[in-house]
Amino acid sequence: MTSDPQKPIEVAIIEDNQALGESLQRVVESIPNARCIGVWGTAEEGLKKIDAFRPAIVLMDINLPGMSGIEATALLKRHLPEILVIIVTVHREHEKIFDALKAGACGYLIKRSRAADVRQAIMDVYAGGAPMSAEIARRVVEAFHQNAAKAGAETETVVLSQRETAVAKLIAEGLANKEIADRLGISTETVRGHLKNIYEKLHVRSRTEAAVKYLDSVRSRNVFP
Incomplete structure (x- = not known):
């Protein structure tokens, strides 16, 4: 496939907190050449849409009702390994972050991160980086x-x-x-x-x-x- 510089970076969001999901959507849409294809509150619903739309990046809440973000990440990477997953989590969930990264997530964002940090993490992952702390990476x-x-x-x-x-x-x-x-x-x-x-x-x-x-x-x- 030939690279299209005009094609926007498509981002999907799975987040059960509606206010946070909408906030993340606004951040995504503030990035030049990026667009949010949708926000879903459960992994079950989100995975169906992601399979249809095939976005480049998924922002995945780690704690979801029903299927967890870790389980969803593993399933997504098993069937669509080219899709990049950024875990969205709270502070001090090191074990869960670790499990999510082992499941195939590229990196993680802490809830309450500044909009600038969210934008940077998305661009870093799209460029091939992996936003995570040195401790978790080790x-x-x-x-x-x-x-x-x-x-x-x-x-x-x-x-x-x-x-x-x-x-x-x-x-x-x-x-x-x-x-x-x-x-x-x-x-x-x-x-x-x-x-x-x-x-x-x-x-x-x-x-x-x-x-x-x-x-x-x-x-x-x-x-x-």
């Missing part, structure tokens, strides 16, 4: 390393194409999508396509997990260009 990386170590000899051989290998290497170096595109001389849309393939081949749901699994696989010679 715990996620450690968990993925532990999981890789437990897998041990059961790790399967994964074949990445030469271009996918180059993209995975740059992800592991911490580069954002725009930086990867510039480095490789390709469009950001093409980078996203390679990311989708990498996620599927490595059986992961987030950039952090992809980077760690790629590095572990390279060390054990289970990834080949």
Whole structure:
């Protein structure tokens, strides 16, 4: 697919607090070249609409009635791994934030964040970043390393194409999508396509997990260009 610079960044919001949902919608629509495709109060309702509209980003409340934001994130990343999820949470929910990131969320926002911080997080995630604290990031990386170590000899051989290998290497170096595109001389849309393939081949749901699994696989010679 060819990248269209005129295409707006489409954002969906799943938030059961109506006032907060409307506030987030206003923030999204204040971003140049972005639009909110809808606000839904439950994961069950929101996931149906997201499957139909396929937005680029979802702002997901972590505490929802019925299916939780963590469960919804895992389900969404399993079926639509290219969609980026930002968890919206309250302070000191470190365990839930950690679980959401393991489920595939790209980062998180604290409720009561300033509008400028919300806008920056959305743009950072769209560019390939991952807004999260150093403490949470460290715990996620450690968990993925532990999981890789437990897998041990059961790790399967994964074949990445030469271009996918180059993209995975740059992800592991911490580069954002725009930086990867510039480095490789390709469009950001093409980078996203390679990311989708990498996620599927490595059986992961987030950039952090992809980077760690790629590095572990390279060390054990289970990834080949």
